[in-house]
Amino acid sequence: MKKVAFLFPGQGSQETGMTKAFYEKDEDVRTLVDQAEEILQVPIKKLMFEGPQEDLTKTEHAQPALLLSSLAALRVLEKEGIRPEMAAGHSLGEYSALVNAGALSAEDGLKLVQKRGQLMEKAYPAGKGSMAAVLGLDESTIQSTINEISEQGEVVDIANDNCPGQIVISGTKQGIEQAVDKLKENGAKRVLPLNVSGPFHSRLMEPASSELAAELNQINIKDADFPVYANVTAAPVQDQTEIRDLLVKQLYSPVRFSETISNMLEKDIDAFVEVGNGKVLSGLVRKVKRRAKTFSVQDPDSMNAFLEWYKEDS
Structure with a gap:
């Protein structure tokens, strides 16, 4: 069986039309997106499918939209029986990885990133x-x-x-x-x-960390089912207490993505699969290791391309 690592994109990968093709084709994705709209109490489906782009790009909308986009692609991958050996996310994408690993429920993940986006927006004056x-x-x-x-x-x-x-x-x-x-x-x-819209992953985000910690303390975080490489340490984590602590530190600490990919490559991964909108992380992986095999799964066509490779004889 081929060994794959899942990677989950962060803010900046959002674009109008994201996830629409999956929504139109897959009943489970439709249910997921419709339920997410009820949880978030914002018209997230319209923002994702139609925009306008400037509203979708607002941090408090972009974060849940990107998580939802990754969860939609995950639903389809899971139905195909595909499970990663390990996972990582870029900033916001770490929450997607933790939902994938069973440490967070999808509902809690959506609520958390919506709140995280709001806290990040108010942590430092807009435009400053x-x-x-x-x-x-x-x-x-x-x-x-x-x-x-x-x-x-x-x-x-x-x-x-x-x-x-x-x-x-x-x-x-x-x-x-x-x-x-x-x-x-x-x-x-x-x-x-x-x-x-702000100075993310700098010490100027520290004012938001105590409020995020309070939100995380109200959430049931479980031990992860498989290793998730943390942004703060570039090392695998599965313990629920450590996960909670690292998510708080992540707000004001650098994202050590290059080191994360180097560490994951040491585990003899056959391919990295970017799960969710865009191909930003796939490009970064190839700059860490030029010949690394990468896939982006963001719509039915890209899903089929990945599945064709995954299911062919090794």
């Missing part, structure tokens, strides 16, 4: 924080550069180590603006400001 992707510069040079800016009173932190040559920084709007210029001076090929 920013993020940027730094291309072609090593982590130590980036860290020393942003340390200089932080010493001058602006907060700038490393938020995501996505893959070799791509690191995301997060902080105050002025701090990021200063960092863009300084990082280019220090050899970055490009520094691209990101279209986000």
